[in-house]
Every structure is written in C-alpha cells, then in structure tokens.
C-alpha cells in the first residue's frame with residue numbers, strides 16, 4: 517500500500533508528555549505540536565510547564581499545563597482525566613519524566629534507589645496504566661517510553677538509574693504484548709548522551725569521556741530524540757511495537 521509522505525502528521529490528535537517543562541520532553545512536545553497534535557505539558561515544575569504550554573499555543577495548537585508528579589498514582593490519573601475532559605481524547609502518551617541520583621553502589625542510599633525507581637519506573641507504569649484505560653476504549657493509541665542506553669549496557673555510578681531504565685524496556689515489551697490486540701502500540705527510545713540540564717550536571721571529564729566514544733562525534737540534541745519519538749507516535753510506525761530504538765550517535769553500536 518502506498519503511504520503518503522504525510523504519514524507522520526498528527527492533526528486532531530491529543531498527546532500528553534510527562535516532564536515536558538524543559539529538556540527532551542519539551543522538544544518532544546514541540547515536535548508533536550509541529551506535526552499538528554494538541555499537547556498537554558505535565559511536570560512537577562508548573563512554571564516551566566506553563567511556559568512550554570505557551571510556546572505550544574503560539575504554534576497554533578491547543579495546549580495546557582498540568583502539575584503532575586508521575587510517582588503519584590492519583591496525580592497521574594487526574595492528568596489523564598483532565599486531558600480527556602479538556603481536549604476530548606488521548607491518542608499519544610510519552611512517558612519522559614526521569615531523574616538521576618548518581619552514586620557508586622557501595623555508597624548508594626535506599627532513598628537514592630527508591631526515588632529514581634519511583635519516578636523513572638513506577639511513574640512509567642502508572643502512566644501506561646492510566647492511558648491504557650482510555651486508549652483501550654478508543655481501540656487506538658501510541659505510548660512511547662523514554663529509556664536510556666544505560667538500561668541496555670549499564671553505567672558506573674548509576675545502579676539505580678540503569679536498573680530503572682532496563683525496567684522501562686521490559687515494561688514496554690510486556691505492555692506492548694498486552695495492548696497489541698487493542699490496537700495500541702507501545703515502544704521505547706534509548707537516548708545516549710544528550711545535551712540537557714541532566715547531563716550538564718556531569719563533570720567535564722565524564723562528559724569528555726562520553727564524547728570521545730561517540731562515532732558521530734557530538735552530543736545528541738533534545739531534537740534528535742524528539743524526532744524519533746514523533747515517528748514512533750505517528751502512523752508511520754503503525755507496524756512497530758515493543759521496540760526500543762537507540763538514539764545515541766553510534767555510541768553502543770556493536
């Protein structure tokens with residue numbers, strides 16, 4: 517069947533992006549809006565979320581900012597409910613919110629472990645669960661989870677973070693299998709080293725060490741990741757589910 521070059525168009529669709537006040541989430545929200553989607557900006561940082569929502573509105577799309585800590589079930593359910601009541605439906609969920617609390621294994625506190633697992637992994641579970649209820653009724657939907665290459669290959673100092681992201685990849689595959697009969701695609705992206713406030717926290721030495729190993733010889737941009745998320749959220753990826761696409765400039769290529 518011939519596919520038009522507009523198979524990535526998202527006119528009339530409604531998306532939620534978690535953690536979209538800044539960084540990769542903000543670029544994903546802008547990418548979805550540029551393709552025609554209305555986008556709910558959700559974040560713990562409500563001021564940042566409102567600023568992003570204003571930028572989306574300026575693109576001519578409907579947008580609203582919702583404060584939501586993805587680790588809180590009630591807040592995530594409220595986010596989905598508000599989206600459906602305000603914008604009428606939910607076609608795309610991007611579980612992007614994530615944090616790091618780095619430390620070597622022997623020095624890592626339970627608090628560091630729990631906080632990262634709560635936001636990165638449980639938050640993704642709660643988002644999938646709340647969105648699935650709406651998408652199953654619609655018999656259509658796309659969920660894209662933001663994992664990380666550390667969840668595939670590990671990274672010293674990130675026992676908590678890499679375990680959470682490996683969990684996101686496995687969760688993605690299981691949910692993809694459960695929801696495939698309902699017409700819902702569930703995929704993940706695994707970014708490598710992307711220039712955001714998250715990686716700006718790393719020492720210059722650690723950043724330089726990453727850059728040296730990247731075949732494409734540069735850090736990724738939030739837009740590099742957003743383009744792939746938008747593809748997975750679109751009809752162009754209708755026959756892809758349970759996949760984890762690596763976006764890392766070749767860093768983990770074998």
Ligand SMILES: NC(=O)c1ccc[n+]([C@@H]2O[C@H](COP(=O)([O-])OP(=O)(O)OC[C@H]3O[C@@H](n4cnc5c(N)ncnc54)[C@H](O)[C@@H]3O)[C@@H](O)[C@H]2O)c1
Pocket residue numbers: 534535536537538539540541558559560561564584585586587612613614615635662663664665706707708709710711712713714715
């Ligand atoms: N930057 C990278 O190199 C890189 C690499 C691989 C994966 N990732 C993943 O990409 C995603 C986005 O990362 P980023 O680099 O843009 O980070 P960032 O720190 O710049 O942005 C993360 C956003 O999530 C929000 N957030 C934090 N905790 C939250 C919570 N409990 N509920 C809702 N929102 C919350 C923050 O307020 C912030 O706006 C994360 O899942 C991260 O793990 C990033």
